[in-house]
Amino acid sequence: MYLSEKPRPIDFYKEEGRDMMIEVVGNGGLPLQQQPQQQQPQMILAESSGEDHEVKAPKKRAETWVQEETRSLISLRREMDSLFNTSKSNKHLWEQISAKMREKGFDRSPTMCTDKWRNLLKEFKKAKHQERGSGSAKMSYYKELEELLRDRNKNAAYKSPTLSKVDSYIQFSDKGLEDASIPFGSVEATGRSTLNLERRLDHDGHPLAITTADAVAASGVPPWNWRETPGNGGESHSYGGRVISVKWGEYTRRIGIDGTADAIKEAIKSAFGLRTRRAFWLEDEDEVVRSLDRDMPLGNYTLHLDEGLTIKVCFYDESGRIPVRTEEKTLYTEEDFRDFLTRRGWTGLRELSGFRSVDTLDDLRPCAMYQGVRLLGD
DNA sequence: GTGGTGGTTAATGTGC
């Protein structure tokens, strides 16, 4: 299940010189990221002994990062923060972060991760200067950044030439946003926000157009992509329909269930900012999995996300005989699997121990090592 | 050469 209705992010992998490129797998596979057909760039391929092919492309924005992506990035960057400052080059670290992002279902190249991180820091600083102590919504985006920077400050071993500059921004603490129960998202202190999805649903006459927004508003925490807009920040509507409480980790959301099953799913996805393909389900307090429908019992539910199936994939050089690198890949759906194969120009996988060929997700074995299988003649 | 940073450009979203 892919939870975004938007087209996949256009990932112009940029390796050197900040030129836009398309990542090409080293063993001659198809580009990992492909251009939409309607906007095919002029390709200027630069062969470099079996390495990446560079592709110049007109500037094209990738899909805007959603909350879950941004939080993953911050989390990963935070985990590796100590490594960043002991290394001359951080390139490989960003590659690791990018790889982990992909494992989570987010196609973001190292450069995209780097740029996002830089832009986040810039926004963070800008917001602090402009909205010092205002308790604005934007500040809550950066609570985790603030914590990271504060951690750095505490860490005496950490020495960065830019630390002093960064630190000049982290003395600020927005008390209105210190509440750890507010996990993420843009929080307008006085009211509710609107969501892109909300408006889209509304225009489509979707039965959950109001339910989704109001159920989330009831939690007081709109999803990451919600924007504050003039005219909707003052009033707080209470939702009068059937509402369940859904818990995911430490986060709890109230979800309106007066719509169809699909609408309820959308509401859950919106409320938690879910954008990956991972399947999910709800269990009640007796750990009974409940189907989503308007007649489901009211009460408290726990959200469970599919853990996926992780395999190892060994990539070979153009001769197909010399292993070049190994990647871990987590797959959630058959569609995920097919997409993974298609991007590399593979028709299936072959298990290295036993040489069993696999072309469906169900036949994959967790943690097993595979190599790509191409069509004969390719 | 690389990373950090500030500033800028431009694609895209949003409101009217």
Added chain:
DNA sequence: GCACATTAACCACCAC
């Protein structure tokens, strides 16, 4: 359709 806001992507500069 236009104006404006947001933000991904890019550039230039500096420090090391």
